[in-house]
Amino acid sequence: MTTHATADDNAQSNDDTSDADLRQAKRVTAVRDLVALANEGAFAALLERDVEAAADIRDLAVVLARDATDTGRRTSLDEVMEASGQTRESLDALPDE
Secondary structure, three states: OOOOOOHHHHHHHHHHHHHHHHHHHHHHHHHHHHHHHHHHOHHHHHHHHHHHHHHHHHHHHHHHHHHHHOOOOOOOHHHHHHHOOOOHHHHHOOOOO
16 A cells, blocks of 8 residues: 655645744754853842742741641740650750760
């Protein structure tokens, strides 16, 4: 069985090639632009800004989580030590290293 390419098949093949060429050209342009930014120092400034923004977002998430779960009750150090079976005296009795 022989397959004959039609004009539509050829047009589709050319469109696929054109799309691939266009995608490759866009990638090359994007890389070239990033290299230019890096050489100007602007890329480093953008990256630093993004890192700082990410840290701010993490801090905000912690604050919001604490605010949402805060009952207002505070636990003293002595209460925590007692819950773990320790006292100030038992800690004082430990040898210094």
